[in-house]
Amino acid sequence: MTLNDKPRRSIRIALHQDKGAGRNLERLLLEQGIDPTATSITADVVIADLTSRVPTEINSVASQLREISLDKPLLFLVLPSQLDLPQVKQLAKNETVIISAANERALLAEIAHRTLDTDRASEAAIRLQAISATGLGALPTHHASPEASALLIAPPGPRALDLSSELSLHTSLNTAMSRQQALSALEHGVADRIFILPPQNRRQSAALIKLLRRHSMMSGTPVVVFEEKPNDRHRDYWTRMGADAVVSTSEPALASAIATQRRRARDAKVSSENLLKHLSFTDHGESSRLCSPKFFDSALALRCRSDMTFCLGSLRLTPHSGETHPQIFTEPAIYVALGCQPADLVTRAAPDTLLISMAGADLHHAKRTMRMISTLVQDLKFGTQTAPITFSAKTHIVQAGPGMQPRDLIRRALKGLQASKPADVLLA
The missing domain is CATH 3.40.50.2300 (Response regulator)
Known part of the structure; x- marks a missing residue:
């Protein structure tokens, strides 16, 4: 799993176990920085630990959990010895069944994938609303892929x-x-x-x-x-x-x-990724990784009204040559947009300044994302081979909180650039 395939925030789990089950799974989740004490309402993923259940309980437990987790990913954990049970075989046809192992590596990977998919789906929903609000852009045309x-x-x-x-x-x-x-x-x-x-x-x-x-x-x-x-x-x-x-x-x-079942989950992930890549529009309604301020502001306002975790980053480019012509910033701005994740929305606040909305990212992970982006820009040469232009970059990050207004977020992100250190020492 690459950095782009990992959630950028803490994960909350609703763990449903038999009362006689041990605490090993709960301890393992805590060691991985995952909160296993969430309810089915507040959780990102629901886990049904069937490892201590008798065969006659499996169907009823599965049915109960489906009812309370209709809007959440639901994972069923079973022992290798339970794979012969008819109830488990039937469950595997329609649900995600994880085979338990000592370190639960497969379970942890699936938790991460499902959380990331949920964050991307939430961001896609916000951008669809922004299309309706701004009148910019349209859904990408679907091309059926050959049957594999x-x-x-x-x-x-x-x-x-x-x-x-x-x-x-x-x-x-x-x-x-x-x-x-x-x-x-x-x-x-x-x-x-x-x-x-x-x-x-x-x-x-x-x-x-x-x-x-x-x-x-x-x-x-x-x-x-x-x-x-x-x-x-x-x-x-x-x-x-x-x-x-x-x-x-x-x-x-x-x-x-x-x-x-894994293929269906992968198809959902690919669909949300591809959708997000195209749900970013210019003032002319054309799909572009560098979107217009109008579309950016609309999506930001919608995101502020949601309960989604996100951060707003700002990045200012300074050419080492001292040039100030707006045209020289176009190429690095495009590179920044292409270097961001599909769930990140990027716009230009000024010729030399970019705003980056990082959906599903807490402050710690937003800093990592901004450091990667600024390093990318500072390591490259732009312009022509005979007259290359290099840039330094400053960044600032604001973590969104309850009740924050879009204009206030943007104002804080831009104001923070004035006091910010160069990006290459931001996290030193």
């Missing part, structure tokens, strides 16, 4: 053939039985879910997953690994490598259900 199928990567042999045959009963499937076939399929992006049956040397499959996660346009594609008899060691290893789940080779239906 699942991909099984497995070493040639009877086990691969049997598994391919069983998986094909549950999903459209292609099978790659060599590294070259697998790389070719991944290069062309033909799979929306990936199943891996690792060879005896697991490092080959691990390297493939790491390549997929770090450098591929398919970095968000769900990956489920098969093991003959998966244990905690397997789950910890494959989760560290980037797999979403580890399932027994005897459970292809469960593997297909888990991969499908």
Whole structure:
């Protein structure tokens, strides 16, 4: 998970456990800086810990939690030994089921993803309202993508053939039985879910997953690994490598259900990301990462009336050459806008000054974002090769609070630049 894929604020969890359950999960969440004491109303994510539930309780618990968490992501945590239960198999078809492991790495990753998705969806809703308020822009045209199928990567042999045959009963499937076939399929992006049956040397499959996660346009594609008899060691290893789940080779239906649920969550994430990239408009109604002040002000006013966590940052560019012509600031301003996250809205308050609204960011994470942006600008040369222009940058950040007015926020953000130190020592 990259920095852009992590929430920029503290996370609140509503943790529902049986009274006889231990406190290990609660302690683990606290160690990760996650508050596990929220209610279903105030939480970002609801977790149903089923690890201590008897089979006859699972359906009723699931039903109750669905009713109280209709507007929240709901995750079900189960033990590996519970995967054989009919109730859990049925649950996995329609809900996000996380297989518990010693360090709960998979659960923590899913919590982060779902929180980030929720923040982006909230920001998209605000920008849609801003479109209506300003009359600027329109929803991007949807282009249907070609239908993709699942991909099984497995070493040639009877086990691969049997598994391919069983998986094909549950999903459209292609099978790659060599590294070259697998790389070719991944290069062309033909799979929306990936199943891996690792060879005896697991490092080959691990390297493939790491390549997929770090450098591929398919970095968000769900990956489920098969093991003959998966244990905690397997789950910890494959989760560290980037797999979403580890399932027994005897459970292809469960593997297909888990991969499908992860794909749906990924599709929602991609949709919100792509939507936000296009929901930023100029005064002419054209989509641009550098939006007009009118659209920016409308979105800021709507955000101030919401309960969303956010910060407003300001950045002032100063050319080392001493030039002041407005045109020289255009190129670095575009670079700043492109360097921001999709949920960040950027506008120019003046030729040399930018305002950056960071949705879902608390003060600590907003400082990190502004430091990255200012470093990006200060490390680059603009202008022409024969007459390069470099810039220094100052930044200031204001954290929004209850009842704050948009004009006051902007005034504070701009006024703070006067006393601000250069951005490269802002956090020293």
